[in-house]
Amino acid sequence: xxxxxxxxxxxxxxxxxxxxxxxxxxxxxxxxxxxxxxxxxxxxxxxxxxxxxxxxxxxxxxxxxxxxxxxxxxxxxxxxxxxxxxxxxxxxxxxxxxxxxxxxxxxxxxxxxxxxxxxxxxxxxxxxxxxxxxxxxxxxxxxxxxxxxxxxxxxxxxxxxxxxxxxxxxxxxxxxxxxxxxxxxxxxxxxxxxxxxxxxxxxxxxxxxxxxxxx
Numbered sequence: 711x712x713x714x715x716x717x718x719x720x721x722x723x724x725x726x727x728x729x730x731x732x733x734x735x736x737x738x739x740x741x742x743x744x745x746x747x748x749x750x751x752x753x754x755x756x757x758x759x760x761x762x763x764x765x766x767x768x769x770x771x772x773x774x775x776x777x778x779x780x781x782x783x784x785x786x787x788x789x790x791x792x793x794x795x796x797x798x799x800x801x802x803x804x805x806x807x808x809x810x811x812x813x814x815x816x817x818x819x820x821x822x823x824x825x826x827x828x829x830x831x832x833x834x835x836x837x838x839x840x841x842x843x844x845x846x847x848x849x850x851x852x853x854x855x856x857x858x859x860x861x862x863x864x865x866x867x868x869x870x871x872x873x874x875x876x877x878x879x880x881x882x883x884x885x886x887x888x889x890x891x892x893x894x895x896x897x898x899x900x901x902x903x904x905x906x907x908x909x910x911x912x913x914x915x916x917x918x919x920x921x922x923x924x925x
Contacts, residue, residue: 761803
């Protein structure tokens, strides 16, 4: 798809969302149900990647749309709907992780079974070394699980930025606004997240070869 076609597609999508929001504000339940159908899977994916718990992600997804419905009157119809919904979901996930999750047993640690260094594996049985860019592991079925587990071990602030930039493909400006931080802070957290991931993944799947250029 060309950049022009993509822009036109996004514009049509925005117009469709605006129409649904305006209808939902007027009490059209079918319009809001269409909003839920359009974004439910993506919101669940955001919540699941952040919390790593199915039941929690389900609750966050439901709560996201409940809060969105209650606050439709505050939504600026001149802005895209998806970032607004994502912001609600991310804030709910952060609240969960800052509260209940801190009092619970960690999902796994680097030395625990199921962590990046799984028991029963030898270096010879592990996947081939990663490329210098850890995000490319998302495209590899063999390395995706290791990357997901490594991402889950990142500090919350770094994990949130990494997921929003790499998985959700949001722009720095969007992430900064969503989280209420500067673009410089977004880039700093992303850089630290990438550095940590390189270190964790190199320790578990072999040395990462040097490559030209920066990422």
